[in-house]
Amino acid sequence: MKRLHWAAPCVFGVVLAALSVAERRRPLRRRVEARPLHRAARNATMGVTALVASAAVEWAIVRSAGAWAARNRVGLLHHVRMPARVKEVVGFLALDYSIYLWHIVNHRVPGLWRFHLVHHVDRELDVSTGVRFHFGEMALTVALRVAQILGIGVDRQTLALWQRLLTLSVVFHHSNLRLPIGLERPLSRLIVTPRLHGVHHSERKDESGSNFASLLSVWDVLHGTWRVNVPQRAITIGVPGQRDPRELTIGPLLTMPFRPQRPAWPDGDQPTPRLLPLPPTTLAE
Numbered sequence: 337m338k339r340l341h342w343a344a345p346c347v348f349g350v351v352l353a354a355l356s357v358a359e360r361r362r363p364l365r366r367r368v369e370a371r372p373l374h375r376a377a378r379n380a381t382m383g384v385t386a387l388v389a390s391a392a393v394e395w396a397i398v399r400s401a402g403a404w405a406a407r408n409r410v411g412l413l414h415h416v417r418m419p420a421r422v423k424e425v426v427g428f429l430a431l432d433y434s435i436y437l438w439h440i441v442n443h444r445v446p447g448l449w450r451f452h453l454v455h456h457v458d459r460e461l462d463v464s465t466g467v468r469f470h471f472g473e474m475a476l477t478v479a480l481r482v483a484q485i486l487g488i489g490v491d492r493q494t495l496a497l498w499q500r501l502l503t504l505s506v507v508f509h510h511s512n513l514r515l516p517i518g519l520e521r522p523l524s525r526l527i528v529t530p531r532l533h534g535v536h537h538s539e540r541k542d543e544s545g546s547n548f549a550s551l552l553s554v555w556d557v558l559h560g561t562w563r564v565n566v567p568q569r570a571i572t573i574g575v576p577g578q579r580d581p582r583e584l585t586i587g588p589l590l591t592m593p594f595r596p597q598r599p600a601w602p603d604g605d606q607p608t609p610r611l612l613p614l615p616p617t618t619l620a621e
């Protein structure tokens with residue numbers, strides 16, 4: 337049992353290391369930070385504080401909510417008759433759909449956006465961005481997790497599988513890895529890929545308001561929030577209202593959600609859409 341307990345963190349560590357090496361060998365977007373080591377240390381520190389918050393919430397609330405829901409058969413799937421395997425697939429899809437909606441809510445609700453903003457102000461995108469979340473955002477995710485457990489009624493194993501795949505997906509799609517376009521085009525139809533998520537981190541408001549999926553990309557396709565024809569070389573990563581490097585160091589980042597907020601897009605929406613040669617559904621290089 338102990339070996340199994342350590343298997344998931346070990347797989348995560350290996351994938352993180354492999355992606356870090358691969359994204360340096362085959363970079364997708366050019367780097368802009370003058371001091372890459374400072375940025376890596378900053379993102380790692382944010383990652384550790386987020387991990388501690390996430391583990392504390394999981395231990396204190398989510399585990400007991402899960403046990404209580406299972407004991408009392410709370411959640412939709414407990415009351416629907418279907419084969420166990422089908423139930424697992426439906427539970428998995430419902431979990432993934434709910435985090436798609438949660439991500440949209442994080443962009444639309446000001447009280448949540450001030451935490452999610454900290455993730456978006458990174459001026460580059462790579463595996464370190466995939467762990468760089470504000471600890472407050474991780475703690476607030478408890479609301480989603482409890483709603484998932486009590487609403488869906490998913491079993492523990494399916495929830496654990498989805499959480500592990502989601503974690504791997506998050507570091508993968510934040511990576512700066514240039515995949516062959518012939519591979520990424522079909523792959524992006526199934527899961528969120530680096531080019532797909534690069535558009536979501538664009539400083540253009542119309543582009544950051546797209547590609548909200550975290551694991552399966554189908555939710556963006558179904559909801560019309562799928563936007564893929566923007567070339568990565570045309571994208572500036574970040575948030576226009578937060579570009580001052582002095583405010584993007586560790587201290588200001590940790591206190592950012594608790595301070596008065598500046599408009600993230602001081603100039604409002606972009607009045608003119610980009611002129612793009614590819615159809616909206618074709619992934620651009």
Ligand SMILES: [Zn+2]
Nearest residue numbers: 439443452536
């Ligand atoms: Zn986002």
